Amino acid sequence: MSGIKLTIAKLRKEKGITQSQLAEYLGISFQSVSKWENGTTMPDINLLPKLSEYFQVSVDQILGIKPLSNREYRSRKTDSGEHWDDKLDYLKKSRIGFWNNDYLEFLVSKVWKIIEPIDIIDFGCGYGYLGMVLLPILPKGSTYTGVDISDTLLEEAKSIFKYSKYVTKFIKSDVKDFNVHEKYDMAICQAFLRHLTKPKDTLKKMVDSVIAGGMVVCIEVNRELENAGLYIKGTKYNPANKTTIMKKLWKTELESEGRDYFIGMKIPFYMQEYGLRNIDVRLNDKVNFINPYSDKYLVEAFMKSNNWNKKLSDDHKENIIKLFMNRGLSRAEAEVYVESEEVIRKYFIENYDNVFAIKAFGLLISYGVK
Structure with missing residues (x-):
């Protein structure tokens, strides 16, 4: 370029x-x-x-070296149904590498000490992934209610649980407009608050939705940890350089629309503001190690969830650059990002049968009791 x-x-x-x-x-x-x-x-x-x-x-x-800063900021509208209606495949691929089941069981039984059936509400449930992994390890009789804004994701969730033995319910609603009429034993969300323009407001609704003694659990990624958690053998990928560039973009998004990619670190403080007690934070132990002996479905899922599975056209690259320039990056900075992603993409496509990579998401699990 x-x-x-x-x-x-x-x-x-x-x-x-x-x-x-x-x-x-x-x-x-x-x-x-x-x-x-x-x-x-x-x-x-x-x-x-x-x-x-x-x-x-x-x-x-x-010259297009710096963005037209006087131009109107273009929101990606990541809190809208339209944004998520075509993300089902991406969500399914990315969730494959989120959890070690034994660690989730450890949280349920040893950390949260859940020994009686509970009623859970999942904010931003998507296609019901948390219900799928939690219900089999929760005490028999537990129920799961999911709230989401996407018709496509909710239809998939209903289809998945249609013939299951579990008691589930799915509600279509924008969390900004959602009014909690029932009380639950646990309110939970995963990689959800990071996409909202007013994450604190949603956390407050989560707190309001649980009974006295109920638990609020937020599982969120901090983007700096996520960037630092990637190593790909044989590439010159520099996560520190990439993070320095992306910080400018994240700062613009926070200032312009309130979307906070540092939210994972802030949640415990917000929980304290809202009166929760016994607040603690855990780090998910899941690390994805991709190598030539890995299941090819896992390799494909890893590639697709990171958009490393196909070459990008010049027009697509230019659209990414323009989007990043709209968020405060210079053209040179945006091009560094695009080129670094292109190096990774090329590596995965050309070395599909001989990939060596490791990825630690750094999922922060914050929880507290009302």
Whole structure:
């Protein structure tokens, strides 16, 4: 990637002028403007200040090196049903590597000391994954209620549990509008609060949804831990460099829409604010070690859940760069990210039968009693 992607065409169209009008202002031919916009040639260096003054943006913004910071922030709307309706396959692939079942059993029996049947409500239940892994190890008679905004995910959840022996219920609702009418013994969520614009509000609803003596459990990833937890044999992947770049993006997302990728570390403090007691935090012990002897389904799931299973078109890469620039990264920083991902993607595709990688998600499990 060149690092130079002129924004002249976009700025010109937003200003509502033709190529000829811009050319007349600059004292050049409209063919020159056309060549700039087609990427055939670059403006003379002496014209850049005039372009900057005319469009009221910096030269770096003209050259596409820095984002058009005065442009409206584009939310990915990760708290909407539309966002998750086509993520079923991704969720199924990514959840494969989330838990060691024996550790989950240890939490239920030894840490949370659940010996009697309980009623659970799962906020952001998706396709009911937590219900699938928890119900078989909870005391007989326990029930599971899932709340989610996606029709697609809820339909899958209902289908999975349709003929099961467990008592389950699924509710479609945006958590912002969800009113808890019943009380539960446990409110739980997994990798959910990180996607919300007001995660503290949802945590408060979780607290309100449990009985006195009930438990609130939040299982969340901290993105810095997640980045640091990846090593791929034979690549020059640098998680520290990547995290430094991504911190700028995360900061913009937090300031612009309240989505907090550091939420995993903050939950215990929020729990304390909301009056929970006996608050503690555990770290999930699951680490994925991918090697040539791994089940190929696991390798494929690992690749697909990280979007390393297929090559990206130049247009797709450019869309990622533009999205990241919209979140405060320079073009050079966004390109470093895209290129680092491309190195990993190439490694997995070319070495499918001989992959060596290790990934620790660093899932933080925060819990407290009401």
